[in-house]
Amino acid sequence: MREPLVERVLRFIRGTTDETFEGLALEVFGFQYQRNPAYRRFCGQRGVTPDTIVRWDDIPPVPTAAFKFLDLTCAPPEHVFLTSGTSQGGERRGQHGFPWxxxxxxSLLKNFTAHxxxxxxxxxxxxxxxxxxxHPASSLSxxxxxxxxxxxGEGSVYFVxxxxxxxxxxxxxxxxxxxxxxxxxxxGTSFAFVHFLDVCLLEGWTFQLPEGSRLMDTGGFKGRSRELSREELLRLYGKTLGIPEALCINEYGMTEMGSQFYDNTLRDRFLGRSRVRFKxxxxxxxTRILDPTTLEEIxxxxVGLLTHYDLANCGSVLAIETEDLGYRVAEGFEVVGRAPGAEARGCSLTVEELERRR
Amino acid sequence: MKVAAYHLPSQVSGCEVETRALGTVTLEVPRITPTLLTEVIGHLQRARERLRKRKGQEIAEILAEVFRRWQDRTDPFRQDAEAALPATTRFSPGMVAHGLDLLCEGYTADAFDELLQGIGDEEALEGFVHLGSQLSRAYGPALITHVLAGNIPGIGLPGLIAATLLGSASLIKTASAEPLFPALWAASVAREDPEIGECLAVLWWSGGRADLEAVAFDRAEVVIAYGSEQTIHELQGRIRCRFLDHGHRVSFGLIGREALARAEGVADRAAYDASLFDQQGCLSPHLFYVEEGGRMSPREFAELMGAAMARWAEQLPPGLLTVEEAATVRRFRAGYEAQELAGKEVALFTSPRGLDWTLIYDADPTFIPSCLHRTVLIKPVADLLEVGGLLRPWRPYLQAAGVAVIPERIGMLAGTLGHAGVNRICPIGRMQAPPLTWHQEGRPLFRDLLRWTDLEV
Known part of the structure; x- marks a missing residue:
């Protein structure tokens, strides 16, 4: 017997209900506060209980780092995803369990098909x-x-x-x-595409894929390929694969979230709209964009810290404070990058410098 | 405000000046070409021929007077520095003023004398002298190129002072983050003694410009460079003369159980060391090992030091963080808060608002560098001598250790720390005020610049 609240969230995601995000978010918060002892302690540190807040944006967001140390699930998970860690390795991996x-x-299919x-x-x-x-524990897989x-369709296969x-x-x-x-x-992953594009450039391979062909890349380069700007990558997709920019979609997601974000351009083209590219x-x-010093909206x-409130995280924590920086664009946002860790200002050794070295 | 962020020998003519905005300050910087740089170096080398005939003692007195005038807050150079440095360095005005005072305090005639005596026999600079069984003579370099980095005002000054005392000319390439103080300082030297001023050139260019750096490095006899490991590594490949590198370093503190009898004072001094320059210096402590078995537990000490950090945040307000820096501190705090919630022996003490300061008690004694910006870790050890082993992975990066122990223990502790690679051991509360004679990176500042000729008869 599944939780009635989960059913209501599912209906909301499917778009078959007239409930509001605001109302559901507060209910989900109350549910998580009750079911999730680690999150309850986290809220306690901030003096927040379901009785003290009235708006969805008062729900305390949990930093993604917390997934490395805390069990943040509301019920026994059906499946647990692990973060990949960074290219430096050795880092503790975060885990995100999904009871439902x-x-x-x-969320995945609804959003993917739309975009x-x-x-x-x-x-x-x-x-x-x-x-x-x-990679059974990879949320991307x-x-x-x-x-x-x-x-x-037929012939859909993996090449890694x-x-x-x-x-x-x-x-x-x-x-x-x-x-x-x-x-x-x-x-595929951005670094896999770059790896492939580099071979194409070297061998002089180009392709003219059938009209309407499209592409989705995701993730950073993680030190596994050379780093390209988005503009350069889009140019290469066009030049090498013959896919126009608008049909190249970047997906932004993380293990700590049940939902993802996609570029608007392919969907906009289908709907006959023209807007700048954004997530x-x-x-x-x-999504709120917060000043990392004050946690107030900027x-x-x-540029600020991207903080997401995701109903698909009903089984863990709805509000996630990421380590990603971004800014608002149109009705969405654009990602600047995973907060890289600041460059040294003075002459002290920084953690970032050490990580780069390893 | 608009300030000249350069200093050139007076005879250099016809250089075009452009402006560069840094925060709210507009900096005037010359447009540098290899031709201009060659001309500047020519002037420096000629001017140096006059300077090298003067006695170190006499130059020392002039430099001491320069710093004495910097202590006067109505002095125009000091006023320019106080007005502009908060914008360029992003330190608070209070921190800039305090930092300048601290800087000047250490640069006295006595300190310069002591440095000069370090050469062993000063007369060796003027002719061959008997050193043991042979005759030897020391020469100062004609030209030293200084590559500065970072935002801490006064970084690189020891090298500049040593160069000037030796009668060497200095070409100073300033840091993007702090191009102003060296220019103001050089101008203040020229005001005091134009002949010395002619031996100083302060310029800024974007690091890595091969055409300029080929000139700056090839014509120097010694290059002194500050910077990240990556910068140092890149420079190393391009410099053929003597190269004295100052990479990024890490410092820390040790507090003995007996010192906890006066824990309030120790906490206050430790908080001062960590708050100064917002913990950006290579002498800024990242963490303190606190010995168990004293009047209070290491965890209680962490709480006490948190209160001291709060007081210093009032007295020397922290500078503004960039979004990236703030995100880094937040991530660092988040990891420890999660560990605390997960029931680990971790406790977090933070500024009531914002990210002004963070104190973390972590029972795991592993040496972990802090994310800086006034973030300090307190770690317990049963005996301070255990720290030697904990430092092992950090050996290449170790700089200073601030200590608070009873005098009877200092000898053995110093032996352990020195063996581990620490190059300066000093009282807590004095970590950021090293003497000029400090063997930074374990090397002798003055003698590192000299070239010797031996004569066997």
């Missing part, structure tokens, strides 16, 4: 990431497998295995696709 994985999957498949396409998916059996199973990227297989598939009519979807916030999420246009 259907929340994750519902990558608004035309109802069921494309062949070529995936530049490892399959879930290689779970996510990609989820969309592949639900919406992937235990020994690295299957370049020959990918090349064959792309050549095969070129001669066909059906648009495809490439999905669109789905109706069951709110003035429009300034």
């Amino acid at each position: 994985l259907e929340l994750y999957d519902t 990558l498949l608004p035309d109802g396409l069921r494309p062949r998916m070529l995936i530049l990431a490892p399959p879930p059996d290689l 779970h996510m990609l497998e989820g969309v592949r199973k639900a919406h992937g 295995g235990e020994t690295g990227m299957n370049l020959a297989g990918l090349l064959d598939s792309l050549r095969e696709v070129e001669s066909q009519q059906d648009a495809i979807c490439l999905l 669109e916030v789905p109706p069951w999420v709110r 003035p429009e246009g300034q």
